[in-house]
Amino acid sequence: MKLFDVYPLYEVCPVRAKDVYVYDEAGTEYLDLYGGHAVISVGHSHPHYVKQLEKQLNKIAFYSNAVLNPLQQKLAEEIGEQSCLHNYQLFLCSSGAEANENALKLASFHTGKKRIIAFKNSFHGRTSAAVAVTDNQKINAPLNQQQEVTFIHFNDLEGLENELKEEDVCAVIFESIQGVGGLDIPDDEFVIGMNTLCHKYNTCLIADEVQSGFSRSGKFFAFQHNNIQPHVITMAKGMGNGFPIGGILVHPDLKPKHGMLGTTFGGNHLACTASLAVLEIIKKNKLQQHAESMDTYFRAKAEKISGAKIKGRGLMLGLEFNFEVGPLRKRLIYEKNIFTGGSSKKNVLRILPPLTVQKKHFDRFFDALEDLL
Numbered sequence: 599m600k601l602f603d604v605y606p607l608y609e610v611c612p613v614r615a616k617d618v619y620v621y622d623e624a625g626t627e628y629l630d631l632y633g634g635h636a637v638i639s640v641g642h643s644h645p646h647y648v649k650q651l652e653k654q655l656n657k658i659a660f661y662s663n664a665v666l667n668p669l670q671q672k673l674a675e676e677i678g679e680q681s682c683l684h685n686y687q688l689f690l691c692s693s694g695a696e697a698n699e700n701a702l703k704l705a706s707f708h709t710g711k712k713r714i715i716a717f718k719n720s721f722h723g724r725t726s727a728a729v730a731v732t733d734n735q736k737i738n739a740p741l742n743q744q745q746e747v748t749f750i751h752f753n754d755l756e757g758l759e760n761e762l763k764e765e766d767v768c769a770v771i772f773e774s775i776q777g778v779g780g781l782d783i784p785d786d787e788f789v790i791g792m793n794t795l796c797h798k799y800n801t802c803l804i805a806d807e808v809q810s811g812f813s814r815s816g817k818f819f820a821f822q823h824n825n826i827q828p829h830v831i832t833m834a835k836g837m838g839n840g841f842p843i844g845g846i847l848v849h850p851d852l853k854p855k856h857g858m859l860g861t862t863f864g865g866n867h868l869a870c871t872a873s874l875a876v877l878e879i880i881k882k883n884k885l886q887q888h889a890e891s892m893d894t895y896f897r898a899k900a901e902k903i904s905g906a907k908i909k910g911r912g913l914m915l916g917l918e919f920n921f922e923v924g925p926l927r928k929r930l931i932y933e934k935n936i937f938t939g940g941s942s943k944k945n946v947l948r949i950l951p952p953l954t955v956q957k958k959h960f961d962r963f964f965d966a967l968e969d970l971l
Contacts, residue, residue, distance in 0.1 A: 608928070608931055610622055610628065610931060611623050612628070614643075615630070615642030615643055616641075616642055616643050617641040617642055617643075617644070617952065617954055618630050618631075618641060618642070618951060618952050618954060618955055618956075618959055619642070620642065620937070626935060627935060628931070628935045628936065628937055629935060629936045629937065629959060629962060629963065630642070630937045630951065630952065631936060631937055631938050631949050631950070631951045631955070631959070631963055632937045632938055632939040632948070632949070632950050632951070633836075633950050633951055633952050634840070635777075635809070635835060635939070635950065636777070636809045636810075636814060636835045636836055636914065636950040637835045637836060637838075637839070637840055638836075638839060638840060638951075638952045639812055639813070639814070639835075639836030639837075639839050639876055639880070639885075639952060639953050640839050640875075640876050640879040640880065640883075640885065640952065640953060640954060641839075641952045641953075641954040642840075642952070644839070644875075644879060646875055646878065646879055647839055647872065647875040647876065647879065650871050650872075650874070650875040651841070651868060651871055651872060651875070653871075654867055654868055654871040655868065657867070658867050659866070659867055659868045660863070660866045660867060660868065661866070661867070662862070663860070663861065663862075663864070663865060667865065667866075667867060667870070669865075669867055669870035669871060669874070670688070670690060670865045670870055672870070672874060673688070673690075673865075673870045673873055673874055673877075674687075674688040676874060676877045676878075677847070677877070680813075680818050680877060680880070680881065680886075681818040681819060681822075681847075682818075683831075683847060685849075685850050686831070686847040686848060686849060686850070687847070687848045687850070687854070688845055688846075688847055688848075689845060689846050689848060689859055689864075690843065690844070690845045690861070690864040690865030690869070690870070691843075691844045691845060691846070691861045691864035691865075692842050692843060692844055692861065692863045692864050692869070693723070693834055693842060693844045694722075694723055694806075694808030694809075694832065694833075694834030694835060694844050695722070695723025695724055695725040695728045695729075695844075696723075696725065696844055696861070696864070697808060697832035697833060697834055697844040697845060697846050698722045698723050698725075698727070698728040698731075698771070698804070698806060698808070698832050699723070699725045699726065699727050699728050700846055700859050701769070701771070701804045701830040701832050701846050702714060702727045702728070702731070702768075702769055702771065702804070703727070703859070704802075704830060704846070704848065704852060704858070704859065705768045705769035705801075705802035705804060705829065705830065706768045706769070707858060708768075708802060708829075708851075708852045708853075709768040709769075709800055709801065709802060710768075711765075711766050711767060711768035711801075712746055712766070712768055713746040713747070713748065713764075713766045713767045713768065714727075714730075714731055714745065714746065714747045714748070714767065714768060714769050714770075714771060715747075715748050715749075715750060715758065715761055715762070715767055715769070715770040715771070715801075716731035716732075716733065716747055716748070716749050716750075716770075716771050716772075717733070717749060717750060717751065717752055717772055717773075717776075717784075718733050718749055718750070718751050718752070718779075719733055719776055719779030719780060719782065719942060719943070720732055720733045720749070720771075720772075720773060720776065720779055721733070721734070721773075721776070721777055721778035721779055721942070722771060722773075722806055722808075723808075724737060726741070726742055726745070727742075727745055729742050730742045730743065730744075730745035730747050731745070731747050731771055733749055733779070734942065746766075748761055748767075752772075752782060752784040752785075752788065753784055753785050753788045754788075755787075755788055755791045755792070755795070758770070758791075758792060758795060759795055759799075762795055762796070762798075762799040762801055763799070765799065765800075767799070767801045768801065768802060769801060769802045769803070769804050769829075770792060770796055770801055770802070770803050770804065771804040771806055772784065772789075772792070772803075772804070772805065772806065773806045773809070773810065774789075774805060774806075774807060774810050774815070774819070774820030774821045774823070775809070775810045775815060775820050775910055775911055775914050777808075777809040777810070777914070777941075777948075778941055778942050779941065779942055779943070780909065780916065780918070780941040780942060780943035780946045781909035781910035781914065781915070781916040781941070781946060781948065782909070783910070783911060786823075786824055789821070789824045789826060790824055790825070790826060792826075793824075793826035793827070793828070796829070802829040802830060802852070803826070803828045803829050803830075804828060804829065804830045804831075804832065805819065805821040805826075805828040805830070805831045805832070806832050807819045807820060807821065807831055807832060807833050808832055808833060808834045808835055808844070809835050809836075809914065809950075810912075810914055811831075811833040811834075811835075811836065811837070812833065812835075812836040812837050812876065812877075812880070813836075813880050813885055813886035813889055813912075813953060814836055814889060814912050814913050814914050814950075814953065815889065815911050815912035815913075815914055816886065816887075816889045816890035816893060816911065816912040817886070817912075818886065819831060819833075820911065820912075820914075823911070827849065828849070829848075829849045829851065829852060830846050830847065830848055830849065830852070831846065831847040832844070832845075832846050833845050833846070833847070836876070836953075837873050837876065838869060838872040838873050838876065839872060839875070839876050840872075841868065841869055841872035841873075842863070842869065843864075843865075843869040843870075843872060843873050844864070845864075845865075880953070883954070885953040885954065886953075888953060888954075889912040889913045889953055890912060892912075892913055892955060892956075892957075892960070893911060893912050893913065893915065895957055895960060896908075896915055896949070896960055899960055899961070899964045900917060900964070902964075902968075903917065903964070903967065903968065903971070904971075905919060905920055906918065906919055907919075909946065910948075910949075913949075913950065913951060913953055913955065914950060915948070915949040915950075916941070916946050916947060916948045916949060917946070917947045917949070918943070918945055918946045918947075919945050919946075919947070920945065921945060922944040922945055923940060923944065923945060923946065923947045924940065924944065926947065926970060926971075927939075927940060927947065929970050930966060930967075930970065933970070934966035934969075934970070936962070936963055936966055938963075949963075
């Protein structure tokens with residue numbers, strides 16, 4: 599049997615990893631400045647993370663959500679403490695797409711409406727409703743296009759209000775920092791205005807923090823750079839440091855009912871243990887503050903790169919050039935042994951390292967970049 603060929607692959611086969619490095623079959627060391635799409639939050643194979651998972655695996659790895667699992671409540675309390683969102687409620691699932699799917703469904707349940715406002719260059723996942731609100735027709739099958747979605751530009755507050763006036767919009771979904779779309783950030787005034795308009799027109803505001811959450815932006819969630827209260831917050835990637843876990847935080851205005859949401863694997867014992875270990879490491883090592891300081895260092899180094907525009911925030915960063923970066927990324931991997939990321943904007947190089955990245959790692963990256971340029 600062959601694999602279904604949907605991924606263009608680099609000729610690198612990692613077999614082990616430690617902190618910010620991965621190693622291939624020949625023992626070659628690669629600097630990981632991409633973290634598998636911002637998934638690796640506390641470093642590969644962190645000893646505390648590994649120990650906690652091993653310990654839980656020897657107890658119980660999985661049982662269904664039809665029984666009590668105290669680890670879920672413990673995880674909810676720890677997320678509440680670190681995010682300061684104590685009045686929200688947690689629903690756990692297994693991925694970012696599933697989180698966004700549940701958020702959109704919940705918004706429709708709450709408002710009784712079905713049209714959705716999303717933004718140009720957005721990416722929210724590949725499941726039914728999530729892919730419908732993703733601005734990429736190449737991955738949006740005819741089946742998914744039955745969803746009623748309107749795409750508008752960031753910072754067009756007047757255009758947003760004109761859509762909301764129709765009174766048929768159940769949700770506005772936005773990324774605080776666009777990931778796949780190229781690291782664009784909406785203006786502060788727009789974010790605050792969007793929050794106000796959603797409350798005015800009985801529309802749920804969904805903050806997609808799948809990539810930017812769990813301290814990557816220098817705040818626990820990137821929307822917290824502004825004083826807003828989304829109705830639903832979605833999260834996943836860095837939440838489990840590689841273990842599949844996602845979730846939504848739900849504002850108390852939205853009321854739960856038995857059976858309205860469900861999941862088989864979401865919130866299982868191993869997943870909760872993985873996320874709790876991540877949160878413990880983030881807190882102990884002050885990785886949220888570290889992300890902020892490394893942002894400052896990256897910007898100082900990047901300013902010396904001629905023709906590069908700095909994008910993003912915290913450790914969700916990018917460099918925008920006046921050329922397509924695909925060939926540059928290949929040379930960084932094969933000649934300099936450094937992993938980086940691309941985006942739907944072909945001229946943007948994405949940097950999404952583990953939150954444990956240090957100045958010396960950025961020094962190596964910028965030395966390599968200057969040499970190749």
